[in-house]
Amino acid sequence: MIPATFSYARPTTIDEAIALLTKHGSGAKVLAGGHSLLPAMKLRLAQPEVLIDIGRIAGLNTIAERDGRVVIGTMATHAEIESSALVARACPLLGQVAARIGDAQVRNRGTIGGSLVHADPGADFPAAILALDAELRLASPRGSRSVKAAAFFEAMMQTVVQPDELLFEITVPKTATSAAYVKSEQKASGFAICGVAAIVDAQAKTVAVGVTGVASKPYRATAVEAALRGRALTPDAVAAAAALAANGVEPLGDIHASPEYRAHLAAVNTKRAILKAVAQG
Numbered sequence: 001m002i003p004a005t006f007s008y009a010r011p012t013t014i015d016e017a018i019a020l021l022t023k024h025g026s027g028a029k030v031l032a033g034g035h036s037l038l039p040a041m042k043l044r045l046a047q048p049e050v051l052i053d054i055g056r057i058a059g060l061n062t063i064a065e066r067d068g069r070v071v072i073g074t075m076a077t078h079a080e081i082e083s084s085a086l087v088a089r090a091c092p093l094l095g096q097v098a099a100r101i102g103d104a105q106v107r108n109r110g111t112i113g114g115s116l117v118h119a120d121p122g123a124d125f126p127a128a129i130l131a132l133d134a135e136l137r138l139a140s141p142r143g144s145r146s147v148k149a150a151a152f153f154e155a156m157m158q159t160v161v162q163p164d165e166l167l168f169e170i171t172v173p174k175t176a177t178s179a180a181y182v183k184s185e186q187k188a189s190g191f192a193i194c195g196v197a198a199i200v201d202a203q204a205k206t207v208a209v210g211v212t213g214v215a216s217k218p219y220r221a222t223a224v225e226a227a228l229r230g231r232a233l234t235p236d237a238v239a240a241a242a243a244l245a246a247n248g249v250e251p252l253g254d255i256h257a258s259p260e261y262r263a264h265l266a267a268v269n270t271k272r273a274i275l276k277a278v279a280q281g
């Protein structure tokens, strides 16, 4: 339970962090809250030569409004997102999701950026980030780039983030209150066995559904969205569409739930999340 030897750097600006990432390449790892990285190091599943602690970079945990969108710094903790008045007003789905993560200690330490880059298949934020069509902003020696949530997650615990890249902010559109997150979780950790984030746009008659915990990576339930496009969201129509929630994915099986049970939960939680969002509209 003792990590391999590593050195430690504490940049105070994004540029300094990028310079360190450039210098050390894949030998370096960004340290956010350390909630996933440190246990992985203790188990020697990760053996970085250098840890680049981004916790002292000013402004990286800022939550603000810019150009009509909500901008969340990568180091914003789950607790900061849960308690943000701006999030509650302009994008309540994120606050709802943050409140369901782990326990108070986890929420005080874990960061949205760490959660997204770590890409645990049971992490909660990815469901909301996908449903919201968020943009993730990455900095590297080549400059910065924006990646749509739909293109961010590649496989289990794998994203498009390169070894010399730093996720520095996540931007989401302002959304009305017609959104809900419903999850069935592992009781010990809180990680999702199946978490569904649904956003209902009553005017456009569209529904966006993000699912986490069910497959090796989070996904948009596009079959459900297509089945409901332009339709009245009656309980029967929603239930029929929600039955398609695991279409085209290979549900995971582990000691917590079989693939069949995860697929079942995907349908049930999708129905519940959409109807809950409809009820708020």
Ligand SMILES: Cc1cc2nc3c(=O)[nH]c(=O)nc-3n(C[C@H](O)[C@H](O)[C@H](O)COP(=O)(O)OP(=O)(O)OC[C@H]3O[C@@H](n4cnc5c(N)ncnc54)[C@H](O)[C@@H]3O)c2cc1C
Pocket: 029, 030, 031, 032, 033, 034, 035, 036, 037, 038, 054, 074, 078, 100, 101, 102, 103, 106, 107, 109, 110, 111, 112, 113, 114, 115, 117, 118, 122, 123, 124, 125, 161, 165, 166, 167, 168, 189, 190, 191, 192
């Ligand atoms: C007991 C326990 C229970 C938990 N329960 C839940 C739960 O119910 N739901 C849930 O969603 N999560 C849960 N988590 C996960 C937790 O909330 C954190 O989000 C997650 O562990 C990531 O931690 P961190 O933010 O400290 O990132 P770290 O552990 O510091 O980093 C994680 C990975 O991301 C990389 N990284 C971090 N930030 C950046 C960045 N800005 N740019 C590039 N790379 C970066 C690191 O190099 C590392 O590889 C739980 C964790 C624990 C320990």
